[in-house]
Amino acid sequence: MKIAVLGGDGYCGWATALYLSAKGHAVSIVDNFIRRQWDHELGAQTLTPIRPLAERLRVWRELTGRSIDSYVGDVTDYDFLAAFMKASEPDAVVHFAEQRSAPYSMIDRKHAVATQVNNVVGTLNLLFAIRELRPDCHLVKLGTMGEYGTPNIDIEEGYIEIEHNGRKDTVPFPKQPGSFYHLSKVHDSHNIMFACKIWKLRATDLNQGVVYGTVTDEVSMDEALINRFDYDEVFGTVLNRFCVEAAIGHPLTVYGKGGQIRGFLDIRDTVRCIEIACHNPAAQGECRVYNQFTEQFSVLDIAHLVAAAAKKLGVNTEVEHLPDPRVELEEHYYNAKHSKLIDLGLQPHLLSDSLLDSLMNIALKYRDRIDPELILPQVNWRSPRNERRGQGSAGVARSLTQTR
């Protein structure tokens, strides 16, 4: 298949692009490198030393003989996106090209607006481009489990049958997202559902859980192919961040009670889920929703798992409960369905001791690159303006705030 990976230079996008290329698909990457720019803005960097995209792609070609085309541009620029669609004629478009950090969207008004405009306009553009130029192309869109929030009922995959006052209907599952970022994904989901209805497009909305890990068969072929590993408080996901904290003897920073339960998955399952979605396209006019995660854990569960893995490597860690900078339930019911991708053939990589060992080893290997200043939360949901610490590398962010 001809598959376009929008945001193919990012964490999930890069692993996905290589995996699909290895499987023999004709892969194109679209990226404008704004994810790398955000690192500069925040004074942060991935733990792992990622290479520029051009180098990554050259090494991949040398190692495997497989070419991945790259298109540098912004999906919010319709002329660029349309030109790309005409040039690449994809059978499926995998859309990772969004601002994906909740804390980033909560820094202040400008970041909230930038997140929602970037994500909503990019997705609207993509829907129009598919409709106008490639109407049979399958949209595989990354959503998030965070769209649902934490209702006191079971979470279904996208839709729920409701019986009310003696009548029944199947309707979109109600959304209660927890940040301006998560809200942007909810906006996308509604826009996509509507476009499928009026234009008979095909779409799969993948509500992904928290992704952990960095290694896939492909990225581990060569140091030049190494994937991102974010641990900073803005872009770092919780399991990766805890491993880094353990590696430098920093307490594991649990927000509040740590009873926040979320769906999690290994990045090796992310790439496989995308392939499954591409191989099984939605029908014309169908907006299918899959919940893309494999296990549920509480944040405190994760902290204890990381502490145990660290201990095996001779590293002692403590768990520290910080006041929760987010506005969220710290203890709640959570039971989210996630059987549809399994039914289509996903064989989960469950969180194992060996995976935790491998993550801890990566954190230890690159320990010298860790900036402890980046770990503690600086973005408070309750404040409309978060001045980021101005020390050293975060100076850019501070001056941006000051000139506003």
Place this chain on the structure above:
Amino acid sequence: MKIAVLGGDGYCGWATALYLSAKGHAVSIVDNFIRRQWDHELGAQTLTPIRPLAERLRVWRELTGRSIDSYVGDVTDYDFLAAFMKASEPDAVVHFAEQRSAPYSMIDRKHAVATQVNNVVGTLNLLFAIRELRPDCHLVKLGTMGEYGTPNIDIEEGYIEIEHNGRKDTVPFPKQPGSFYHLSKVHDSHNIMFACKIWKLRATDLNQGVVYGTVTDEVSMDEALINRFDYDEVFGTVLNRFCVEAAIGHPLTVYGKGGQIRGFLDIRDTVRCIEIACHNPAAQGECRVYNQFTEQFSVLDIAHLVAAAAKKLGVNTEVEHLPDPRVELEEHYYNAKHSKLIDLGLQPHLLSDSLLDSLMNIALKYRDRIDPELILPQVNWRSPRNERRGQGSAGVARSLTQTR
């Protein structure tokens, strides 16, 4: 009370501003006149000859001795909005300042994106401005009944209790909006709900039905205070449009079967509902949703009512069923609750023969201003690019399309 009316030069906004001023409130209007600009773009104009805002306000002051402050600017410009909030210190902000036409949002990609960015960014800015500058101020936001779509179950006011797999929760009512405009209001609703939760803001989201009529006690005091009366296919609401069609002997243009049922209300009830909301502010942290309409009718019901009113004035009309340019159910179950505003004191002006007579008389009075070219639908939901008819006054719209 000090009440700000954002979009106070528009159809609902103007009637609301005068009504609240007459009741003794200190009213400020914020408007950037983009609604008048859209008329120029579309080659359309209100049936009634509205005056510039400055003249309207001068005449109002001369007639009543009451001043309404006006602030010219765009709510998507945060610096302007923040300066306004500091200068006017409102107790309540009534937010009408959005692009409100479904067909306008469906013209093409640019109009879809412009609608969503304008509405979402304006509302985000307002939420931040309230949080930062006036945290106790009550946001009264205009939503639309179109956010709900037409589910096969009763529509509640904003929230629904769901029992699912033996557990219960009260969650936001699922949204199935029918245009990129209606989607923008859904996006707003989610953003507002979240802001109330994290920042303890007070908000009332008024999901308004289709408004008809043009006369309130205030706007009828003087010809210079006359309100808009839109009849064109883009901004005209159905009842007003049918009256204009009857007045020039044009068939009443029913889209499809005409079994589309919607909630309707008289503009005199719109202004009263706003006052009720302002007098009964939401609690801190509460995002309250009221369904703001008084009666349900099908489009065909409305056509028959207008035909009967026209006949009494000696005007014979026909009903013409056009292919539905929208993607919507042409026959469906519809039962939307709307008791909360009644409970707070709303006494509805139900659709009456006398109101229909008065509307027909307005349509006949201004018959010479009617452009029949503006009546037939030119925006097809199924097409991603609608070339508007280029004849005469619509030339601006055509050239915009051609240079894209």
